[in-house]
Amino acid sequence: MLTLGIDIGSATSKVAVMRGGTVVLATALRRAGIGSDGPGAVLRDALRLAGCQMEDIAAVAATGYGRNMMEEADYRISELSCHGRGAHFLAPETRTLIDVGGQDAKVIRLDGRGRIMEFMMNDKCAAGTGRFLEVMAQVLGCGIQEFSGLAEGQEAAPISSTCAVFAETEVISRLAAGTPRGSIAAGINLSIAKRVGGLAMRMGVVPAVMMSGGVAQNASLVDMLGRELGADILVAKECQFCGALGAALLAWEKTRASGRKEP
Amino acid sequence: MNATSEQKAPRPAPEIPLSKQMANQQSADLIRAAKQAKARGEKIAWASAVFPQEIPEALGMVVLYPESFSAGVAARKKAGPFLEEAEGTLGYSQDICSYIRINFAFGALHDKEGFEEFEFPMPDCLLLCNNSCGQVMKWFENLSEQLDIPIFFFDAVYNYDEDGIPDYRMRYLTDQLKQLMIDLEAFTGKKLDQERFLDVQKRSQINRELFQQVVEKSLYKPSPATGFDLYNYISVMITCRGKSSTTQIMTQLRDEMEARHQAGTSSFRGEERHRTYWSGIACWPYLSHNMRTMKRSGMNIVASGYVRSWMLEYEPGDLASMARAYAVSVAANISVPEYAQRSADMIREYGCDNMICHNNRSCKISAYNLDCGRHLILEQTGVPCVSFDGDQSDYRVYSEAQFETRIQGLEEILEGKEESGHVE
Structure with missing residues (x-):
């Protein structure tokens, strides 16, 4: 069938x-x-x-x-x-799934059969979502694909705001102050990692943790999120x-x- | 000739229950009474939602409730011009409560062309109690200054712990009620008749008892009503809980609900597959969207802590017990563990299998309670829970698609539990 x-x-x-x-x-x-x-x-x-x-x-x-x-x-x-069911298919040991999509971020607790037991989602605003990353990539003059590579191995410049509008202003002032683009990209990743990590910790993180959605292709962000949560994060190549x-x-x-x- | 669909007569509008017609009439009567009192040169008041209304009622003072007015404006989807005025011309931040923003804008617009439909006579004094919210103090302080009118304040004191109210605070609360009587007598120039005061207290308790009976009709499975119905009657308990007209409305409503139960019908138009505990104030601009979405998933609200905030139980004639009721009845004035305990008790009592939390941008204390109390409630009850972002009267703070996804996700969790036999 x-x-x-x-x-x-x-x-x-x-x-x-x-x-x-x-x-x-x-x-x-x-x-x-x-x-x-x-x-x-x-x-x-x-x-x-x-x-x-x-x-x-x-x-x-x-x-x-x-x-x-x-x-x-x-x-x-x-x-x-x-x-949830897709994550179970890709890695049956997954118990916590973090999905960051274009307009929302969600944390889902799964049972041993890939069924949802509990979930939490971001609020209405775009903070901590793929859309936020897209806007920031535009400000840095690169595509979303290049963004991850730009941030790789760089020291994160502090980006305090998670609001797309305020963060844009902050990024522009950092660029004007001569902060390297890679550091700014790493700072943006860190601000998302902290926000999504906070959402996950509010629900409680049970290993194994998987990340899905297009944002999971951003290796630097996944790494930072793993550190925030104190957990290894699985990313399947079919994460999207x-x-x-x-x-x-x-x-x-x-x-x-x-x-x-x-x- | 067969009638085609174009030739068919339009469907008749749904019949409005008699209790609702009575409530609408009561609301119109209140505005008329306020206008007449003003015309006679008597003082009228605006009060916060859970002020000790027994005292002004016994003095024969007409009291209006601006929070109820703002909710009504939002429910009729007419908040837009008020919010724009508040945030634009008046310069208030969107971060403050939307009830307050609507009210400030009403103050600026009420006598302007195009706003004639919003009848709400302006006050001569303000009656303030901080048991429902802290921001209300700054709101009334601001109004007092703008309108140059006095505030009469009952400080209910936040209950940080669950060990009851200590004696010294009980004296503080009770003495404030005594002082309120003296101050309002002086302001209105009327003498408070103690017998009349006792009658109003008794009437308030009769109405509380009736409202409780109404709410408890939802213990029936299926419930003869949707929880959103009861939200529509809250204004009766807010604005007129010391009046005999409320006794008639609540009696009628209780009997209508019992009749529906006996006839096996309900105002919930779907099949009640799931019984929901709703935490937080209604999302007034999207009440019908909330209802339609939940109906598709067979979720009916049968219990809500918010509805219970106006069940102020005390002994008539015992001023201390009345003071205590005003200090502890509202969820916004009690500690998080106490809020969570009350919620968990209702979830169990009403047989709820899920909880929906309205993360209300306007109500900081309610959002705080939800965030901090959610785990305590879930630990005790084990019911799945979702929260959604919204606002009691700012229609811009809501996403229909996000609400639908959350409700469908909740339904899928419940279906999964049923499949594995986890649902009791």
């Missing part, structure tokens, strides 16, 4: 196609999220990579903030459950697909449980 999970976030759209709830046939990502042509395009990409048609898919589960706009979806599941994989898995489980026939 083929199932498809689509994770429509604020900044990116991701798809995973799976067979039998165990084999990943394809994953695809587009840097265009809710309200764009990203979801449609990434769906086509993933089907092409998996070598199948939409008609071959037994069930589709949508997750992310755009989940309710996905007309083809058989299931609409919160990204909390999907990320945690939600989509979880959605595909849950689609498979739900379809099997409902006894629905395959196409």
Whole structure:
């Protein structure tokens, strides 16, 4: 049975196609999220990579903030459950999952089957999210991909504000004062690590800890967060697909449980 | 000819329960009474939400409640111009309570064109009690200076510990009530009739008892009401808890709820799959969005500490017991462990299987209680909990998508527990 999970976030759209709830046939990502042509395009990409048609898919589960706009979806599941199940698939020992996405940061406690037991999320503002990093990268004149490398091994310049607006002003004044860009990037990472770390510690950190979402590709930030929490942090190479994989898995489980026939 | 969908008559508006009609009438009567009193040259007051109303009521003084007014403005989605005026022309920070911002702006706009619909006569004095909030003291201090009117203050003193109120503080609280009587007599030029005062105290206790019966109807499973219904009746207990009209409204409401239970119906329009404990003030601008989202997940609010804040229980004729009630009844005036204990008790008593916390930007003390008390409550009850960011009357501090995700996540936790048989 083929199932498809689509994770429509604020900044990116991701798809995973799976067979039998165990084999990943394809994953695809587009840097265009809710309200764009990203979801449609990434769906086509993933089907092409998996070598199948939409008609071959037994069930589709949508997750992310755009989940309710996905007309083809058989299931609409919160990204909390999907990320949890995806993390369990990638590393079954995961008990604490930290996901930093485009517009929110969440800490999820998982049981031994990858089900959510408890979660905490950031508040309405963009502090400590991927969007915050994007804005800061723009101020430093680099792309989000370069940002991590820029911060690598640098001493962190203090960036006290986690508000995107105030931090932008702070970064500009640091640049004007001649502080190296790498130090500023490291300072920005540290401010996010402290904020997300605080969220995690409010809930309590149970190992093993995994980080997912695009921000998990920022190695310097992951390292700082690990130090904040006093824990090693697992980062799977499919960290951006945690939600989509979880959605595909849950689609498979739900379809099997409902006894629905395959196409 | 068959009627097409275009030809069908519009659906009739939902019938407003008699109790709600009575409450609306009471509210209109209060404003009318204030205007008439002003016209007669009598003094009227604005009071903070949980002021010892028995004293002005016994003196026949009309009292209005600006917090209730601000909540009403927000619930009708009309807070925008007030918030803009407060933060723009008047220069107040967005960090202060939105009830206060709306009220300050009302002071500046109430006699301007376009604001005629907001009827709320201006006060001659302020009645202040700090049991519901600390910021209210600066609010009234500011109003007092702007309007050049006096403040009559009852200092309820924050209860830092759970060992009860020591004797010296009880004397302080009780003596303040005695002084209030003297000061308000002098200000209004009216003599406080002790028999009338006792009657008002008795009436307040009858109304408290009735309101408690109303709230306890939600012990039924399923509950005959949504918790949001009760939020709509809180203003009755805030503004008129010493009046006989409140007795009629609460009796009617209690009977309506019992009748719904007997008929197997409820004002909660979905299936009550989960019973929710709601912590914090309502998010008034998004009440219907909260309700719709929770309905989809089968979550019905059956208990709330906020609703219980107006259940001030004391012995009529015993001034010390009345003073004590005003010091300990409101969650904002008690220690975190005490707040957590009361919440945990209600969660167990009402059979709640989840808790939703409104992290209200306006109410610092409530946000503090939630942050610090959450673990204590969860340790005792084991129910899953989510919190969301919002505000009691600033519509800008809320994200519909974030609320929906949190509620769906909570539902998925509950479903997971049911699958593993963890739900009692």
